[in-house]
Amino acid sequence: MHSASVRRNKGDKLTKKANQQRKVAVAKVAAKGPARTVPLAGKRPARKPFKQSIIKKVKAAAPAKAGKTASKPAGKATAGAPTWERHVKKQDVGFPLRTFDLDAMSDDELVACSKAMGIRLSLAEMHSARGYFQSKGRDPTDVEMEALGQAWSEHCCYKSSKPILKKYVYGIAEEQLICREDAGVLPFDGDWYYSPKLESHNHPSAIEPYGGAATGIGGVIRDVVCMGAQPVALLDPLFFGPLDTPLDKLPPGVKHPRFLLSGVIEGIRDYGNRVGIPTVAGGITFHPGYTGNCLVNVGCVGILHKDALTHSKAGGVGDVFVYLGNPTGRDGIHGVAFASEELSEASEEASRSAVQVGDAILKEPLIHVTLELIADKLVTGCKDFGGGGLSCVAGELAYDAGFGCEIQLDAVPLKVPTMAPWEIWVSESQERMMVTAKPAQVERILQIAKKWDVPAAVVGKVIKEKVNRVRYKGTKVLEFDLSFSTGGPVYDRPMKAPTINRQDWLTFEQPKDLSQTLLWMLAHPNVMSKEWVIRQYDHEVRANTVLKPLQGVIGSEGPGDAAVLKPVPTSKKGLALSSDVNPNYCLRDPFWGAASAVDETVRNLAAVGARLSSILDNLNFGNPEKPERMWELSESARGLGTMARALNIPFASGNISLYNQGPTGPIPPTPTVMGCGILSNFEHATTMDLKKAGDKLYLVGHTYRDLGGSLYLESMKKSKGERVPQTDPEILAVSADLVVTAIEKGLVRAAHDCSEGGIAVALAEMAFAGKLGAKADLAPLGAFGDERNLQPGPMRSDHKLFSESNSRWIVEVPAAKEQAFLALFDKPVVKGLCYPLGEVVREPTVTIVDGSKPLIQVGVEACRAAWRDAMPKLMGVSA
Amino acid sequence: MVKAHVTVHLKPGISDPEGNNTLKALQLLGFDGVVAAHTTRVWTIELATKSKDKAKEQVDAMCRRLLTNPVIHDYTIKVE
Numbered sequence: 001m002h003s004a005s006v007r008r009n010k011g012d013k014l015t016k017k018a019n020q021q022r023k024v025a026v027a028k029v030a031a032k033g034p035a036r037t038v039p040l041a042g043k044r045p046a047r048k049p050f051k052q053s054i055i056k057k058v059k060a061a062a063p064a065k066a067g068k069t070a071s072k073p074a075g076k077a078t079a080g081a082p083t084w085e086r087h088v089k090k091q092d093v094g095f096p097l098r099t100f101d102l103d104a105m106s107d108d109e110l111v112a113c114s115k116a117m118g119i120r121l122s123l124a125e126m127h128s129a130r131g132y133f134q135s136k137g138r139d140p141t142d143v144e145m146e147a148l149g150q151a152w153s154e155h156c157c158y159k160s161s162k163p164i165l166k167k168y169v170y171g172i173a174e175e176q177l178i179c180r181e182d183a184g185v186l187p188f189d190g191d192w193y194y195s196p197k198l199e200s201h202n203h204p205s206a207i208e209p210y211g212g213a214a215t216g217i218g219g220v221i222r223d224v225v226c227m228g229a230q231p232v233a234l235l236d237p238l239f240f241g242p243l244d245t246p247l248d249k250l251p252p253g254v255k256h257p258r259f260l261l262s263g264v265i266e267g268i269r270d271y272g273n274r275v276g277i278p279t280v281a282g283g284i285t286f287h288p289g290y291t292g293n294c295l296v297n298v299g300c301v302g303i304l305h306k307d308a309l310t311h312s313k314a315g316g317v318g319d320v321f322v323y324l325g326n327p328t329g330r331d332g333i334h335g336v337a338f339a340s341e342e343l344s345e346a347s348e349e350a351s352r353s354a355v356q357v358g359d360a361i362l363k364e365p366l367i368h369v370t371l372e373l374i375a376d377k378l379v380t381g382c383k384d385f386g387g388g389g390l391s392c393v394a395g396e397l398a399y400d401a402g403f404g405c406e407i408q409l410d411a412v413p414l415k416v417p418t419m420a421p422w423e424i425w426v427s428e429s430q431e432r433m434m435v436t437a438k439p440a441q442v443e444r445i446l447q448i449a450k451k452w453d454v455p456a457a458v459v460g461k462v463i464k465e466k467v468n469r470v471r472y473k474g475t476k477v478l479e480f481d482l483s484f485s486t487g488g489p490v491y492d493r494p495m496k497a498p499t500i501n502r503q504d505w506l507t508f509e510q511p512k513d514l515s516q517t518l519l520w521m522l523a524h525p526n527v528m529s530k531e532w533v534i535r536q537y538d539h540e541v542r543a544n545t546v547l548k549p550l551q552g553v554i555g556s557e558g559p560g561d562a563a564v565l566k567p568v569p570t571s572k573k574g575l576a577l578s579s580d581v582n583p584n585y586c587l588r589d590p591f592w593g594a595a596s597a598v599d600e601t602v603r604n605l606a607a608v609g610a611r612l613s614s615i616l617d618n619l620n621f622g623n624p625e626k627p628e629r630m631w632e633l634s635e636s637a638r639g640l641g642t643m644a645r646a647l648n649i650p651f652a653s654g655n656i657s658l659y660n661q662g663p664t665g666p667i668p669p670t671p672t673v674m675g676c677g678i679l680s681n682f683e684h685a686t687t688m689d690l691k692k693a694g695d696k697l698y699l700v701g702h703t704y705r706d707l708g709g710s711l712y713l714e715s716m717k718k719s720k721g722e723r724v725p726q727t728d729p730e731i732l733a734v735s736a737d738l739v740v741t742a743i744e745k746g747l748v749r750a751a752h753d754c755s756e757g758g759i760a761v762a763l764a765e766m767a768f769a770g771k772l773g774a775k776a777d778l779a780p781l782g783a784f785g786d787e788r789n790l791q792p793g794p795m796r797s798d799h800k801l802f803s804e805s806n807s808r809w810i811v812e813v814p815a816a817k818e819q820a821f822l823a824l825f826d827k828p829v830v831k832g833l834c835y836p837l838g839e840v841v842r843e844p845t846v847t848i849v850d851g852s853k854p855l856i857q858v859g860v861e862a863c864r865a866a867w868r869d870a871m872p873k874l875m876g877v878s879a
Numbered sequence: 880m881v882k883a884h885v886t887v888h889l890k891p892g893i894s895d896p897e898g899n900n901t902l903k904a905l906q907l908l909g910f911d912g913v914v915a916a917h918t919t920r921v922w923t924i925e926l927a928t929k930s931k932d933k934a935k936e937q938v939d940a941m942c943r944r945l946l947t948n949p950v951i952h953d954y955t956i957k958v959e
Contacts, residue, residue, distance in 0.1 A: 208948070329893065331950045357951055361896060416892040 084109035084116070089139075093475050096420040099139040102130040117142075118334045119149025120341055125489055132484055143422040143470060143477040148485065149334075150388045150426055151395075154658050157488030160624035161656045164634050168641035169617070173650040176614070181312040182223040182383060183302070184652030186614050188678065189571040191306045195229040198299040198579075198616040198674045199655040204355040205296040206343055206662065209255070209263025213296050214271035214358040215332075218430045220300040221277065222384030225367050226433060228310035228374045229302025232544060232567045234272050236282035236298050237579040237672045238264060239620075241291025241664075243525065243874040251292065251663040253344065258875060260294045267358075268298075269536045274360035275367070278545055279537035280563035281577045286525040289583065292662025293343050297618045299674045301577060303567040308374050313400035314436040314462045315380025321394060321407065321460040322379075322445050325366045325432040328390070329415030332356035332428030342623055343662040356430045363431050365452040370433050372448055378441040385432035391425050393434045394460065395468045399482040407460035409472040421472040436462060495634055496627035500589050505705075506713075506721040510798040515858040517802070518764060518846075519866045521711050521757040528870035529559065539563070546574060546682050547608055551769060552689030556864060558769025561607035561753055562677065564685040574682030576610035578675050582756070583668035584709035585724040590632045592724045593709075594639030594671045599727040599806040601675035602647070603753040606736040607809055609684040609743040610677025614652035615644060617673055622666030624658045632669040633658070640671055646729035652676065686743050688752035690770030693842040695749055696818055697774060699759065699835040700735055700825075701808030703781045705799050711757045712802035727806040734829045739809055747821045750812035758802040759837075760848065760856060762810050767846050768864035776838035779851040797850035812840060881926045881934040884957045885946060888919040893951045922946060931958045 087101040087109065105113060110126040121129065129148055133140050140148075154160055178185040183197035201216025217234060224231050241257040250256060261284070272279045277300070332355065373379050383397050390412065398405035409424050419427075437445055442458055449456035463469075468485060470478035511517055521527055534549045547564035550557035562578035580600040586593030602612050617640050622629035644651060660667045679685060706725035707713050713722060742748045750770070754762045759778070767774045782795030795803075813821045825834040846863065848856040889895050901916040924941070926934045935958050942954050 211948070327894070329950075331948075355948075357948065359894075359896065415894055416890075418892075 084113035093473070095473060097475070097477060098142045100142070100145055101139050102126070102133060114149075117145060117149070119146060121149055121152060125152055128489070141422075141477050142420075143425050144480065146422040146426045147391045147478060147480070150391050151485045152488040154624070156388050156392060158656060159489050159491050160493050160630070160658060161619070161633065162490050163492050164637045165654075168634075168637040169644065169651055169654070172641065172644045173648045176650045177652065178309065179311070180653060181227065182386075183227050183229070184614060184616070185227055185229075185304070185309060186650075186652055186676070188303065188575065189568060189573040192568050192571060193229070193304050193306055193309065194567070194575060194676065195224050195227045195302040195304060196299065196614065196616055196652045196674070196676050197223045198297060198618045198653060198672070199223070200618050200620060200657040201296045201298060202293065202620060202657050202660055203343065205264055205267075206255075206260065206294050208355040209260045209294075210267040211355050211357055213264040213267030213298075214360070215356040215430050216296055216298040217268055217271040217275075218358050218360070218363055219384070219386055220298045221275065221363065221367070222433060223386065224300045224302035225370050226310065226312060226382040226384045227302065227304065228308035228371070228382070229304035230371060231277045231300050231302045231367070232542060233281075233301045233563070233565055233575075233577060234277050234279040234299065235563070235577055235579055235674065236268055236279060236296070237581070237618075237674070238282065238284045238297070239290045239295035239583070239667070239670060240284065240286055241288055241294070242286050245291060254292050254663055257286075257291060257294070262875075264294070264296055265533050265536060271358055271360045273538045273541070275363050276541050278539045278541045280539045280545055280565065281549060282579060284530055284533065285581070285583060287583050287668055289587070289665065289668040292664030293660045293667050295620050295657075295660065295667065295670060297579070297620070297672045299577070299579060299616065301575065301676065308371075310374050310379065310382045312383040312397065313381045314397045314403055314405075315401070315438070317403055317462055317464045318439065319380050319436040319462040320439050320442060320458050321397070321405065321462070322435050322437055322442065322456060323412060323432065323459045324369055324435065324449055324456045325454055326359060326362055326429055327413035327415045327455055328419070328424055328427045328432070329357070329429045330419065330423060330427065332389070332430070333423060333426060341659050356428055358430050362454070365454050366431055366433060369449050369452045369454050370435070373435060373445055376444070376448075378445050378448075379435040379437045381436040383434050385428070385434065387428060389426050389428045395480075395482055395486060397434060397436055398462055398468070399466065399486050401462070402466070404463045404465045404467040404469070404482055405460055406463050406469045407471070409470055409477065411457050411459045413455045413457055421470075421477045425470065425478070493624055493630045494627045495631040497631050498628070502589070502723045504721045504723070506718060508716055508718070510796065514760075514798060514801065515856050517712070517715050518757070518760045518856055518858060519862065520715055521761050522764060522863055522867040523870040524711055524714075524756075525870070525874065527711070527756055527761060527867070529868045530871060531868065532871045532875060547685045547687060551687035553769065553771045556768060556771050558689055558765040561604040561688055561751075562610065564608050564610070564679060564682060566682040572681045572683070574610065574679030574685055576605050576608050576677035576679060576685075578604035578677075579672060580604060580675075581670055581672045582709065583670050584714075586632075586636060586670060587668040588709050589724045590635035590669045591639040592726050593669065594636040595643050595727050596725050596806055597671055597673040598640060598643035598647070599732055600753065600755055601673045602732055602736050603807060603809060605675050605677030606739045607686070607688065607751040607753050608677075608679070609686050609740055610679045611737065611740055612647065612649055612675055613678045614650050614676050615673055616652050616676075617654045617671055619654070619656045620660050620667060620670040620672060621658050622661040626666075629661075629666055636669050636671040640673070643727070643729055647733055680744060684744050686748060686751050688750055688766055688769060690766045690772040690774060690812055690840045691749040692812075692814070693772060693840050695812045695814050695840045697776060697837040697839055698811050698813055698821070699781070699808060699837045700739060700811060700833060701731075701754075702805065702833065703759070703795070703800055703803050703808065704805045705795060706803050706805040707799065710802060710804045711761075712798070725804050725806045731829060731833070732807045735807060735833055738824050738830060739811065742811070742821055742824055745820070747813060747817045747824075748811050749814060752810050754804070754808040754810060756804060758804050759810065760801045763848065764846050764858070764860070764863040765867070766810060766812070767844070768860040768867070771844060771860065773841040773843045773845045773847070773860060774838060775841050776848045777851065778837075778848065778855070780835045797853055797855055800850065801848065801855055810837065881928055881931055882959050883924045883926065883934055883938040884959070885922040885924060885938060885942060885954060886919055887922075887942070887947050887952050887954045888917065889951055890953050934958050
């Protein structure tokens with residue numbers, strides 16, 4: 001695409017080679033194609049008798065010998081040659097500009113044109129573009145075609161997912177939101193709001209992990225900043241193929257998971273640390289399904305005073321657009337279009353230019369400039385340059401306010417002076433922000449930008465007409481009715497549902513040595529310590545972090561459930577963050593998998609003493625044009641929506657990433673959920689490590705036979721069967737609230753949720769993090785049978801031990817407070833929900849029995865060693 | 880054994896913060912007449928092959944896959 005774009009820059013060393021190639025290509029086309037007359041010459045004569053000239057051109061263009069109509073594939077005659085190029089005219093305007101005679105193109109040529117340009121519009125979409133320009137009586141320019149490619153990409157207009165989102169996740173508890181634009185805004189305490197955002201940077205990271213992940217962080221920070229918020233925390237849910245994948249098992253073009261993981265971690269570390277925002281939470285999940293297409297989800301939370309709230313729309317007609325930040329370069333061109341198709345073997349090199357090049361050192365001052373402009377009330381609107389670049393940001397700022405915009409492309413600061421207008425218009429270069437302001441404020445805005453050494457320029461103005469008009473060196477290169485370009489297509493794509501057997505009970509022997517199974521689980525990639533990663537991130541910069549990712553006795557920490565921040569100096573409230581999803585559940589049952597992700601988020605937040613305030617979803621799925629993938633997306637959205645509605649919790653923001661499908665097939669359905677919780681007082685924040693010998697241990701929540709997708713089944717090498725954990729939002733809501741109440745009343749010394757590996761793993765983690773032992777008896781569990789799975793009789797001991805039932809916590813209660821704690825649960829819905837499990841002991845051993853039957857006896861040091869050493873071993877570094 | 884020297888430099892017009900800051904610092908230290916400073920990166924890669932052509936081909940692939948970003952970098956390879 002670059003060679004095509006930069007042609008005709010005379011005297012430009014950079015593009016000489018491209019020019020030469022191009023000349024050859026043009027010569028070829030010229031030899032074949034019809035005589036070319038270029039009547040436009042910079043001005044656009046109103047070609048009113050347009051229809052007739054179309055017919056003429058079609059006739060001229062169609063191969064005469066074939067004698068077929070123009071809609072027939074004209075390309076066939078010249079087998080594979082880029083015949084669509086015949087219908088492209090270079091304009092003699094002193095800079096690179098082409099027009100496309102869409103009317104003259106056959107369907108095959110339209111498709112070939114869309115493909116060769118890299119705009120990835122389907123035939124139907126090319127047809128509607130053609131219809132629009134026919135109605136306008138002119139041919140589109142390359143700037144317009146590229147802009148449409150962006151505006152109508154899956155990434156920008158959600159054309160496949162919108163119907164599903166509307167059906168399941170829109171409109172839930174919206175009254176709790178202050179607003180939802182580039183990021184959500186919700187009340188935190190008094191005059192203070194918090195603003196969270198979660199998004200993905202999957203495709204770029206699979207191609208260029210370092211730059212992809214770094215710019216993902218950059219993007220999500222900007223979304224929060226443009227609401228007027230100071231970013232205070234980052235979190236990163238990441239998903240990779242197994243680290244021990246043999247090199248020779250990788251398909252061509254796929255990078256080794258270890259390479260990708262190292263690159264992504266370095267990218268997040270370098271960008272996050274340099275920009276001075278702590279990375280406090282997240283997670284790394286491994287599954288073979290991510291080998292060909294890793295996922296990098298990035299979340300950010302900011303804090304703002306209510307007066308600073310700034311909307312992502314222009315203030316009024318006459319406002320000017322001020323461009324702030326990085327000059328525009330050739331990096332990140334076609335990023336959104338590339339994110340809207342499957343990765344292939346060729347993606348590695350062909351799509352490098354779609355990955356932006358980040359510069360954290362410029363981002364830091366850009367944050368200051370933006371927030372200072374907002375604090376000084378100099379701007380009327382603010383929006384970051386995200387996917388789609390200038391093309392999207394200008395149009396949306398104007399359109400969302402009910403106006404139009406006029407942009408001068410030659411005013412945009414450039415990294416490379418020879419960029420073609422379309423490149424400037426669609427580049428997704430990082431570290432750029434657009435504000436709208438009254439003309440009188442421009443001088444001060446430019447002064448402030450200069451003070452921080454940040455480039456800035458006035459690039460356009462807001463106009464009354466709802467039109468997007470772009471000029472370059474005096475020539476109009478783009479003019480869209482905004483309702484046309486922002487009103488992208490919407491597809492109701494077909495779905496195909498597989499049958500899910502939720503009662504496929506397996507029979508297998510209980511292993512002889514369950515202690516070994518526990519140690520295997522602790523060393524499992526999805527459980528093992530991520531200390532190797534966490535220690536590379538700065539999780540304390542800004543000095544607001546109350547609970548860190550690793551918690552417990554120094555030198556023996558365990559995995560915390562959620563991070564807690566104290567973001568506002570004058571408020572005692574705490575902000576807790578967590579993110580969750582288990583692809584093993586989602587793969588088997590996307591509905592309950594998504595519901596479980598919400599459940600886990602609620603209980604992670606409750607475990608530290610926080611009440612859920614909002615959730616964010618990042619829906620990572622495969623190719624929506626495949627009915628099975630579409631069904632996964634729909635079921636997951638239904639699961640999320642069902643839970644959110646029942647819990648009455650709003651989606652603060654969301655993001656969708658489709659076409660996550662590489663040479664190794666589609667990824668498992670991955671509806672990542674990020675939860676923001678609020679602690680009434682940050683001093684209540686509770687860690688997961690056991691604190692005192694003699695304290696009592698309780699299990700909150702029922703244990704069912706929920707083994708589908710569990711670690712226990714994986715340890716048995718069983719990839720199918722059983723049922724994934726289900727959840728009852730009513731019980732979840734009441735029990736989470738009671739856990740938090742108990743924490744607030746000082747009745748709980750430690751709390752940890754049960755997830756992968758069930759009670760056994762949770763208890764082992766609590767013990768080694770506190771350097772204490774635990775004695776537990778599972779006899780009280782499952783005594784009433786398991787009414788949900790229709791299985792009569794008492795549960796098997798190994799099922800109780802490793803079941804991954806939702807809505808469960810293990811809590812440590814001081815003996816003296818036992819009665820007060822139990823009294824809390826003496827009410828409807830949760831009666832009988834609290835099971836006595838055992839006690840904390842001084843001897844550093846985890847002992848679990850079921851009545852008279854011994855199940856597990858293992859030293860906490862051995863547990864921690866298995867957990868801690870696994871990742872360094874897999875990464876090939878010494879512990 | 881073949882040694883390949885790879886030199887990677889930024890394309891003209893691409894911002895070079897390291898070079899720019901070096902320029903600023905040199906000027907502050909009073910070095911008169913310094914008008915520009917650019918950074919380049921050099922790798923020396925040793926390959927267990929006898930064929931220089933093959934080595935060059937391999938190193939070229941390395942440049943495309945790892946050492947450079949075609950959007951911002953140019954590179955040269957010398958084998959000995």
